[in-house]
Amino acid sequence: MFTTTGRRRxxxxxxxxxxxxxxIFLKTRNSDIRSADAVPYDEYECGCPRFGPSLRxxxxxxxxxxxxxxxxxxxxxxxxxxxxxxxxxVNRQYYSEIEERAKDVASHYEGWxxxxxxxxxxxxxxxxxxxxxxxxxxxxxxCLVTHLYPPPPQDTRKEGHNEHDSMRGRISLHQNTxxxxxxxxxxxxxxxxxxxxxxxxxxxVRDLDSSILPREVAAVEQWRANSTALVHLMRDHxxxxxxxxxxxxxxxxxxxxxxxxxMLHAMTRWPPRDIWDYDQMLLKRVVWPEVLDSVxxxxxxxxxxxxxxxxxxxxxxxTRRDGRLFVGWGRxxxxxxxxxxxxxxQCRPRNHLDWxxx
Ligand SMILES: *[C@@H]1O[C@H](CO)[C@@H](O)[C@H](O)[C@H]1NC(C)=O
Ligand SMILES: *[C@@H]1O[C@H](CO)[C@@H](O)[C@H](O)[C@H]1NC(C)=O
Ligand SMILES: *[C@@H]1O[C@H](CO)[C@@H](O)[C@H](O)[C@H]1NC(C)=O
Ligand SMILES: *[C@@H]1O[C@H](CO)[C@@H](O)[C@H](O)[C@H]1NC(C)=O
Numbered sequence: 001m002f003t004t005t006g007r008r009r010x011x012x013x014x015x016x017x018x019x020x021x022x023x024i025f026l027k028t029r030n031s032d033i034r035s036a037d038a039v040p041y042d043e044y045e046c047g048c049p050r051f052g053p054s055l056r057x058x059x060x061x062x063x064x065x066x067x068x069x070x071x072x073x074x075x076x077x078x079x080x081x082x083x084x085x086x087x088x089x090v091n092r093q094y095y096s097e098i099e100e101r102a103k104d105v106a107s108h109y110e111g112w113x114x115x116x117x118x119x120x121x122x123x124x125x126x127x128x129x130x131x132x133x134x135x136x137x138x139x140x141x142x143c144l145v146t147h148l149y150p151p152p153p154q155d156t157r158k159e160g161h162n163e164h165d166s167m168r169g170r171i172s173l174h175q176n177t178x179x180x181x182x183x184x185x186x187x188x189x190x191x192x193x194x195x196x197x198x199x200x201x202x203x204x205v206r207d208l209d210s211s212i213l214p215r216e217v218a219a220v221e222q223w224r225a226n227s228t229a230l231v232h233l234m235r236d237h238x239x240x241x242x243x244x245x246x247x248x249x250x251x252x253x254x255x256x257x258x259x260x261x262x263m264l265h266a267m268t269r270w271p272p273r274d275i276w277d278y279d280q281m282l283l284k285r286v287v288w289p290e291v292l293d294s295v296x297x298x299x300x301x302x303x304x305x306x307x308x309x310x311x312x313x314x315x316x317x318x319t320r321r322d323g324r325l326f327v328g329w330g331r332x333x334x335x336x337x338x339x340x341x342x343x344x345x346q347c348r349p350r351n352h353l354d355w356x357x358x
């Protein structure tokens with residue numbers, strides 16, 4: 001005999017049963033997707049594998065396998081850590097700043113990947129810190145430069161040699177590529193590698209000891225949104241008198257992948273030298289002459305100085321200086337704020353000539 005209550009209870013059981021089936025269906029479907037597409041990556045053996053698609057062997061990043069599995073169109077903020085990290089000063093100025101930069105990048109450049117180029121093998125005990133950060137910050141990728149090698153040289157292919165010649169090219173290539181990028185570029189220049197990375201769309205090269213200020217982010221946004229320039233650079237302190245400051249520039253591979261790639265390769269042809277501003281010397285020799293027509297410079301002190309002119313006038317920073325902070329400033333260089341002075345009137349926004357510090 002079926003009462004109303006009985007029928008209602010029956011319906012309830014049926015819907016529970018259906019719900020359970022649906023739940024099981026969803027579960028198995030998800031785990032199928034996971035096992036089919038996602039593979040674990042833990043090359044540096046930090047013990048916190050990240051999951052991503054398995055690699056297509058033909059397109060690899062200039063960072064790591066994990067970073068290759070992120071796929072194309074990556075926006076990257078690149079840093080180098082180099083030198084003897086067991087030394088106190090190196091540790092204080094750079095090593096201990098990595099986590100601060102990871103937080104900066106996460107909060108100011110949402111959706112961007114932070115790459116840390118380094119040569120610290122996993123057996124070195126300083127690698128533990130790198131792993132702690134790698135496991136804590138999913139947007140931080142570690143790039144071990146001892147494992148990164150240049151691709152086959154382009155020139156032999158481009159010049160249309162016959163097969164015989166290109167074979168010869170390939171043989172000499174093997175001799176040329178014995179050295180990894182660790183040895184081909186000085187440590188400060190490892191962070192330039194995104195220039196030639198096929199999976200990168202835009203990159204910013206920065207210093208570990210410099211905080212990311214909203215002022216910089218506004219300048220970068222203006223470059224990306226309101227210019228077509230291949231390269232972006234900033235000068236924001238009376239001491240910033242270099243053509244391209246090595247930790248305050250960036251480039252867009254969307255606007256010239258081949259140009260940036262060949263500039264990086266040109267730089268690797270210069271023998272690495274132990275000169276403190278060697279990275280800046282090569283930017284001046286190799287990159288500057290190539291980008292005179294396609295550079296956006298935000299410059300608060302040298303905007304009208306004839307020695308720093310590209311074919312376009314440098315522009316003022318879009319936001320007003322916050323106190324005496326400047327792009328490039330950081331915890332360990334707090335004193336440099338003292339030398340911030342009034343900026344030339346020409347370097348102020350035309351509608352804000354009253355911004356004395358611009
Ligand atoms: C890393 O490279 C620097 C040179 O930039 C060198 O002094 C240092 O010994 C290297 N460190 C390791 C762990 O190989
Ligand atoms: C690094 O390892 C060496 C030997 O393996 C050890 O003597 C040293 O104390 C370690 N340093 C740190 C900071 O753990
Ligand atoms: C780009 O230019 C337009 C028009 O001048 C302006 O409204 C906008 O704020 C600018 N965007 C950025 C990111 O600078
Ligand atoms: C990139 O290189 C091509 C070929 O050399 C050149 O025509 C073009 O102007 C360059 N673009 C930029 C933005 O420098």
